[in-house]
Amino acid sequence: MKPTPLRFFAVVMRPPVVLILSALAILGFGAFLLFNDPSGIDQAFALVVIFQMFAASTGFRDKLIRGHFDSILVGGRRISIALTHWLVSIMPGLTAWLALAAVCSLAGTASRPAALTAAGAAVFLYVSAVAWTVSLPLVRYAAGSLWIMTLVGLAATHRLTQLRAALLAVDGQWDGAMQAVVAVLACPLFLLADAKVVDGRIVGLVTVVAIGVVAVGVGLINGFDAPLTDPS
């Protein structure tokens, strides 16, 4: 029988060793924080977010034009294949996130980490969506690299400070909320660091954007149409 997309991608998209080691290092750091500074556990979740920027950036087109996905794309429904590809791509980061959450639960932290709120879930979903979609026409890790370069550029021009100020100044007005959303979209880590000032509108809008970005990614995979390229 032809394998299912999930089985297929699980075999051909196994995470590189460097990613597994990185995830283990973050989990170790999280455990260390829980025993020494439980209030700082969100730092470990922030590292998982950065990790996910790279881990979910798996690329698609470069493998497509080499024919690596031929077996599953032949006669297959590309929308379900695309969604499965997204699921497998976000799995390393999701596993790390859930493992860290499980460690927090076992340790019984006094207050719930921001990462384990709706805001945290929105951040994780958004980063997973953007890293995956941006990398689709590029190569593995491309989205993570671009995102880090963007953040460095924003920091170097002091725009990051301005964006965070916009988030902290959020009020009941929609103008302020939209500016806060822009700040979070540029630097999702704000949503973890400043979870207390964030209201449901921002979390909702970020979630909607994340779902939209995944839909764009599915559309990209559905529309890819490129000749086979010889790797040599």
Place this chain on the structure above:
Amino acid sequence: MWAAEVVHVSKRYGRRLAVDDVTLSADAGEILGIIGPNGAGKTTLLRVMAGLLSPTAGEIHMNVADELDSLRYFGGERTLPPNASARRWGRLWSGSKRSGSLETRGSSLPNVRFGILSRGTRQRIGLESVLDSGCPKLFLLDEPWEGLDPDATRWLSDELKDKRDSGAAVIVSSHRVHDLAAVCDRCVFLVSGRLAPSAVTCDANATAASRATELFDAFDQVRAGRHEPREDGAHGKPF
């Protein structure tokens, strides 16, 4: 009854026309060979038929019950993911109803990445995964003999004949005329993206050598342009 039909299909990459108004069909229980020089458009045509590329113009019809599981395509060992383990790949496709195939070979497949296996080994594993899984009704194979040693070449030819005898349609592209002559019931010629108007229906009673000679002669005439003009896109006409 045809299993696959291509009707006036063209495929353009930017300004380059890779496949130009091709019309052909393959019947159930038939091995159809597509012969052409490098760059003729054979790979593009097969990938369009497999649904991996969208045709710029024309239509593809498949007369198979379940297109999801009735169609198999193999584009050659270069399309196998180099970082995937050969053993895991074998297990992925095992579930075969046949014995002596990947299911039993799975455990004997090396637990190493495809990238470090020889070209011939990759080609055979890739072909086995396609040929031995389930009961497909249509096979599309692109240059399947490339890299195979004599034993594997004989194995592949026997497998293709088995598939034909079990009622499947096999469309195979190659520029290895001798290998095509050994298995094909009919051959068509693709040159510069265009299908030559004449096809060669191979005489089942002729020897492989004489069939190959006939194909070489026909191919030479096609390349020299000494063929009758196509009137209606008809195919399957004895050369």
